[in-house]
Amino acid sequence: MTSARKTIVSVLAVAGHALLSLVAGQPAQAQMTHAPDFTLQAALGGKEMSFSLAQALKKGAVVIFFYPKSFTSVCTEEAHLFAEAMDEFEKNGASVIGISADNIETQRQFSASECRDRFPVAADPEMKVIKAYNVTFGGLGAVLPFSDRVSFVIAPDGRILLRVKSGDASPHVEKSLEAVKAFAAKKS
DSSP: OOHHHHHHHHHHHHHHHHHHHHHTTSOTTOOOSBOOOOEEEEEETTEEEEEEHHHHHTTSOEEEEEOSOTTSHHHHHHHHHHHHHHHHHHHTTOEEEEEESOOHHHHHHHHHHTSTTSSOEEEOTTOHHHHHTTOBTTSTTOOSSOBOSEEEEEOTTSBEEEEEEOSSSHHHHHHHHHHHHHHHHHHO
8 A cells, every 4th residue: 555545544543533523422532531430340460350430449540451352462561561560550540441342251261360460450331431531442433342442541530631542552651650750740
C-alpha cells in the first residue's frame, strides 16, 4: 500500500470514528471529568477478590488500565511494565488495576503469571465498566468484545487526572507514573 493510500485510509478511519460517535449522540472527543464508580470480580496473585473503585480511592490515587486481551503480546508487555513499576506507584500512594473483557478464570492466571502477583486484574466480560468509561475497541459503535488500550489516573475524589490512549504499552506506565508523582508532590 502506498503512503498516500495509507493516509487516505487513516483519514477515513478517523472520520468514521467521529461519525459513529456523533450518531451515538456524543461528541467525538468528549472527555469525562469524573471516573464512574464500579465493583468488579478481580484476581490478585491467582486468587479471586472483589475490587471496588470507591474503596481503593479511600487509600489514594488509582491507576486503571484497560487492555484488549490477556496473554496477547502488548497486553503481556503492559502487565510486566506495570508490575516492574509497582514499587514507584506504591511509594507515591497509588494503586493499580487492569481491566479487560476476559473472564475471571483467565484473569486468575494472568494475575499470577503476567502481573507477577503485584496488582489485580478485573474481569468485565459484559463490558459494563468498559462501556461506562467509553473505551470499547473501535469506538462507541463497536460490537467487538474488547476494550481499547486506555489508562486513567484517578484522584481520591474521583476526578480524572490523566487519560492515556496508545497502542504501545510503555506510555501507559510512564505517563501514569508521572501523573501519580505530580499528584503526590502537589499533596505534600
